[in-house]
Amino acid sequence: MDQQTQQFVETFAEQSHPDVLEQFDRASLEELVAKHETPFMVLDLEEVDYQYKSLQAALPGVKLFYALKSLSHPELIKRLKSLGSYFDLATIGEVELVESLGIKGDQCIHTHPIKKDKEIKRALEFGCNRFVVDNLEELKKFIPYAGQVELIIRVSFRSQQAVVDLSRKFGCALEELPVIVELAQQNGIEVVGLSFHVGSQSLSPMMQVNAVRSSIAAMKVMNSVKWKFLDIGGSFPVSYQEDVLPIADFCAPVVEALADLPEGVEVFAEPGRFISAPSMIEVISVVGKAKRGARTWYYMDDGVYGGFSGQMFDHASYPIAPLKPFDATGEFLPSVLAGPTCDSIDVIAEDIELPELEIGDILIGKQMGAYTIASATEFNYYPKPKIVVVEDIFDPETEAL
Structure with a gap:
């Protein structure tokens, strides 16, 4: 056997x-x-409650933006809305889904690093003005919307400890940050935060911890930017066939690393799998x-x-x-x-x-x-x-x- x-x-x-x-x-x-x-x-909506509350307890003070792509059933979304959840959107379809359920644009963030112009327009029409970018070409798409948007730059942190590596396809190197920020400032576009996603179903928190520390260090070096947000992505694991760390133990070193954030910076997370x-x-x-x-x-x-x-x-x-x-x-x-x-x-x-x-x-x-x-x-x-x-x-x- x-x-x-x-x-x-x-x-x-x-x-x-x-x-x-x-x-x-x-x-x-x-x-x-x-x-x-x-x-x-x-x-099971009771299980949605349990998972959401467990993660919120493990990440005190962190705003949870549920990643709709993992499971977008309307009843799950309505339950999360009642719990005070925020929402992570990536497409026009997802915008229209949450809009139909009474969710407001300022309760959402648009996290797809690559977008068509019509997707930007539709999100702004909905009232969502926080977008993620990870390269100069994407930043240029927002020049016509200067003064209307807040941009969060996604940084790549590759992780071999994640089952699904999400930094292979998206994210810039830390060394590219100054160039992206400079172009934004030259065009009157407000950069307000950094984001990363070390991978879905991460079996260890240490890559996320390292990404938090590196992001904080970058924020402190680039002090010409008025930083408002750090988005630590998802990665929170669940047990399939293998055992995983209890969520409180997984998040504890992440919370410890976040304690060094500059004053006034708000923390977001994008759980999908852990809840759904x-x-x-x-x-x-x-x-x-x-x-x-x-x-x-x-x-x-x-x-x-x-x-x-x-x-x-x-x-x-x-x-x-x-x-x-x-x-x-x-x-x-x-x-x-x-x-x-x-x-x-x-x-x-x-x-x-x-x-x-x-x-x-x-x-x-x-x-x-x-x-x-x-x-x-x-x-x-x-x-x-x-x-x-x-x-x-x-x-x-x-x-x-």
Whole structure:
């Protein structure tokens, strides 16, 4: 048994014994299965509350701008609005979505470093005047809007400790900052802050700590700028198959580094995954099975072209557990979990060991809110999984979240 399979079996056994999905209210899940045809996703708004409040407690005084791209369901956005969240926008579509939900432009920041002119105009029409740039060509697009905008310059800090490196595509070198600031000042454009994003699903806070320190040092050197903001991006991790630091422990050294900020500089963060991932699960069922060589193939009614698309685009490996109890001490067999499409790449889990499953059995994919339905397709004309919104699927008698 290879290491990946062994880890899956151990995780599977933990989740299957003594109770299935012990942190969930099993009765509620079974009731949902009785009401809704699989596949479907369940968005738990109570979990949105929990994640948002946990991160806010870990980053006291930091304004949280939720990254809509991770999961943009209107009910999630409305819940975050009620909690006092701000919002990180990147497109006209996202502008129009939050506008339709009663969110104001001054509660948002436009963080895409590359924009069309019409995207700038639409954001300003909405009332959002804070934009991110990372190069001279992008800065030049704002010359016609001098006096109307506040610009934040994104700096690149590459991190090998992040699952998704976001500084490869965006961000300038620290050495380029003076040139960008000088051109802005020559054209009457107000530069007000620095931003960075060390990568999504960062497994260590130290790169973020180093980026904070470097950004603060740059601000102190470039004292001709009236600095208002430092945007520390996202990166806050959640547990998929691997353990991650508790959010308070992850943020503690970041908060310590922020203590050296010049007076009056406000701190932003852009959480997406940390809030959205744990807030949604997917319910799928076995629709077929076949013995192929030494392995049993189970064909599920959703796969990597649908709700599990994050396995392809987000490098995520989602915990999966059965709804019905299995004896964790029983026999585990070489198995494959495959999606429903005609494409052979559509495999959720390969070379794993599972107890015997039957057609109609229900499995639950956990931590499936971030970058899943957002990148799902309708390949083969399979519809995207619908989303069922609930207030609580967690067992009130447990504290495991």
